[in-house]
Amino acid sequence: MNERFDIVIAGGGLAGLTLAALLAQCTESRGLRLILVDAAPRPIHDQDDDIALRVSAIATGSAALLDGIGAWSHVQAARVCAYDRMRVWDESVPASSRATLRFDAAEFAVPQLGFIVENELMRHAILDVLDRHDVELLFATAIDSLQHDGERSRLRLDNGRELRADLVVGADGVQSFVRQSVGIETHDWPYGQSAFVAHLRPEKPHRNTAWQRFLEDGPLGMLPLPDGRISVVWSTSESRVAAALEASDEELGQTLSKASDWVLGELRASGPRGAFPLCARHAERYVLPGVALIGDAAHSVHPLAGQGANLGLQDAAMLADILQSALANGEHPGDRPVLRRYERARKGANATMLHFMTGLNRLFATDSAVIRQLRTTGMRLFNYSGPIREHVVNVALGARR
């Protein structure tokens, strides 16, 4: 027998969970039947465990969004590292060069530029909020079939349950099963890079600074962790990533100390490591009648500026806002005109960020001496360009302007 739901959210990553919490808390959606289904087990955060491998730079605007749903106090009470400085430099100059981009929270009159937080901790905190609301949460259960009749959907779960939905929200990540099942195509721009991720202990204090050094084969990011270690995200060739995964702790420390130009002294491998494939991907459309895509299911961007999760949170907030007003006006949440409002609000903004990241990565991944010279000159000039600097920082802070 088919069970009927108003909204099925496929995927309980940051984007899907945030949408579920926003919808569960708004008065307009009271009475709606809402379910969230995720293929993976429910995330658990244990304060006694080591800091997890996957951390994200979360913009102040995203933290405010999580605060609005009541999840941020839980995150802050657990562990989080605010960062108030950012340094971005090219491998052809030292970090102390005038061509190094410098951003300081004090200069922009904000207490911090953002926060480094474990992904699992944020998900755990949102779930804690959702447990107090009337939303069915199903983990360790995959959607294994979706039939869309042009308006509504029928879904089959791998536990045999069958659902009917007026609106299916695909929040199921970069390989989105929902997106593929309804036939939405994507534009892909392979980077030819993977991301190697590890925690290391630096010889010098990280001073709550997020560092990014642009190397010829990809950027090396170093994010401060609350226990004094750093999370390294090294976007580089597949072969370098494979070697880094295999390296001894000593070899890895040497490789990354050199790649960071010893800006934090010697780095010592200390904790988990892993690798993630990278690809810029953008869905050709975000919506069909009765279907909407959010988060990585709609767009996947290079991690170099730490924007992927932040964009997904903004998608969730916008879709929730639009569904809320539609319900208040007596419109049906799955109707095309309602969902098109969401697509118009988010697709252009996400495309701009995606192309900017892809272009930036290409601009730095070149061995041309001329381009390198232009780049460092441009970075030096950028440091003196008041309004442009301010705009870039506002985007990075997640301020919706």
Ligand SMILES: Cc1cc2nc3c(=O)[nH]c(=O)nc-3n(C[C@H](O)[C@H](O)[C@H](O)COP(=O)(O)OP(=O)(O)OC[C@H]3O[C@@H](n4cnc5c(N)ncnc54)[C@H](O)[C@@H]3O)c2cc1C
């Ligand atoms: C190395 C690296 C570093 C990054 N650093 C940052 C950063 O600093 N800041 C930042 O903002 N972003 C960062 N990002 C990007 C960020 O991690 C992602 O954009 C974000 O986690 C995507 O969230 P999501 O909820 O859209 O998708 P996901 O987190 O991928 O969640 C999708 C969920 O869908 C579920 N699912 C999949 N298929 C099915 C199915 N058939 N049925 C049911 N469930 C299904 C999965 O189990 C999963 O839980 C980084 C990414 C990488 C790779």
